[in-house]
Amino acid sequence: MYSSPIGLVNSFKFDQSVVNVFPDMIQRSVPGYQTIISAIGLLAERYAQEHSVCYDLGCSLGAATFSMKHQISATDCKIVAVDNSEAMTQQLRANLSHDEGGLEVDCLCADIRNVVIENASVVVLNFTLQFIPIEDRQALLSKVYQGLLPGGILILSEKLKFDDQRQQDLQTDLHHAFKKSQGYSDLEISQKRSALENVLLAETFSTHQQRLQSVGFSSAEVWFQYFNFASMIALK
């Protein structure tokens, strides 16, 4: 998408052109993405409770949904997958219709800020919170916490920012080296970065941890990190 020079790079949008390249793009852009997807299946298998709901918020094409769908063995458990991109949810519904076995999945095209969360044992926000305006994050996480059953879990994966400028520069550089190793050119990397400016708003781990604790989670820790991409587990 960003291989030829673009005069004015528009803000990033999850439209049909992104859907077409999405699985390839996210794997080549997010270090450790596939490891996180597999681990979401393992965590969901462990934490999914009978007669409860597992939410995949900002599901895109449902990588985390499929991972949970085929790993959870709890009875009478279903998945609710939500994304506000029409192009993403349309493609996810088509992919689900060809996928046999596993849990029932409801796919909703909606803003996750407006979705009711209830009777949840597992909630996944896999690289989604970073696209929500910072001022709305507390209310969204508070709603997630309230909707979780006792013993429930939130899996929150995010691009991180660092307070120390040397650390910030180093991790940004390492991420670019990762993308180059995946075959992206300097032009693609810099145009994508412009497109994501003001759209993807990263925060530090300590900001995430404090917010998670302030909405009620009793513990929030990183279980995986690869450069400036981390996945956290928050326990109710």
Ligand code: GEK
């Ligand atoms: C994966 N979780 O492959 N409401 C609903 N969806 C939203 C909102 C919102 N307010 N804002 C953004 N999105 C996926 C990857 S991608 C991450 C998640 C990335 C959706 C948006 O449409 C997109 O599909 C997703 O969040 C973010 O495990 O592209 O870096």
